Amino acid sequence: MRESLQLKLEVRELEGAEAFATYYDLRWRVLREPWAQLRESERDEHEADAIHLGCWLSGRLIGVGRLHFNSAEEAQIRYMAVEPGFAGRGVGGTLLRELERRAAESGAARVVLDARESANGFYEKHGYRILGFAGLLFDQIPHWKMAKDVGSCKTGLPAGPAFFA
Ligand SMILES: CC(C)(COP(=O)(O)OP(=O)(O)OC[C@H]1O[C@@H](n2cnc3c(N)ncnc32)[C@H](O)[C@@H]1OP(=O)(O)O)[C@@H](O)C(=O)NCCC(=O)NCCS
Numbered sequence: 001m002r003e004s005l006q007l008k009l010e011v012r013e014l015e016g017a018e019a020f021a022t023y024y025d026l027r028w029r030v031l032r033e034p035w036a037q038l039r040e041s042e043r044d045e046h047e048a049d050a051i052h053l054g055c056w057l058s059g060r061l062i063g064v065g066r067l068h069f070n071s072a073e074e075a076q077i078r079y080m081a082v083e084p085g086f087a088g089r090g091v092g093g094t095l096l097r098e099l100e101r102r103a104a105e106s107g108a109a110r111v112v113l114d115a116r117e118s119a120n121g122f123y124e125k126h127g128y129r130i131l132g133f134a135g136l137l138f139d140q141i142p143h144w145k146m147a148k149d150v151g152s153c154k155t156g157l158p159a160g161p162a163f164f165a
Pocket of ligand 1: 030031079080081082083086087088089090091092093094114115116118119120121122123125
């Protein structure tokens with residue numbers, strides 16, 4: 001089942017106003033609406049300089065993820081979201097691998113992220129390790145700081161909250 005789905009998945013960068021509207025709608029529905037957050041709360045200050053990836057199945061956007069750079073060596077992934085009906089079928093993993101590939105290709109040594117506790121297992125399966133507690137989003141969703149070395153240059157990980165500021 002998963003193999004046949006993956007063969008049909010198309011992962012590429014978002015282009016055009018219509019595609020971005022669908023992309024932000026998916027981010028909002030999966031990551032913000034269940035917590036009664038307003039539209040546009042699914043965006044931050046890195047939208048203009050980030051890499052926005054989408055995963056399409058037969059022309060339908062079913063998964064998204066975003067990459068930005070905190071420094072030349074450190075890239076950060078945010079807003080991973082898969083349409084609930086398609087979760088657990090390899091879409092998130094496909095997106096995550098492509099985001100990591102692009103981070104490494106651009107010279108990053110590591111990828112960092114703040115994972116929802118419910119997604120820790122997903123990131124651990126992809127080689128991320130937990131660095132520490134990141135806090136509660138909306139006073140209720142626990143997040144954990146995680147990181148993975150992706151470059152040939154393994155510099156080690158600085159510790160402490162300033163690393164993620
Ligand atoms: C988390 C999320 C992005 C994962 O995407 P997905 O398409 O469901 O994941 P995949 O099907 O690619 O899973 C890849 C592997 O991780 C595992 N996995 C997925 N979600 C998991 C979870 N929450 N806990 C443990 N393992 C998980 C899968 O079983 C699979 O392992 P396998 O290859 O050994 O079978 C997606 O489920 C999602 O959008 N969740 C809601 C929003 C969210 O939490 N986003 C992350 C914010 S940090």
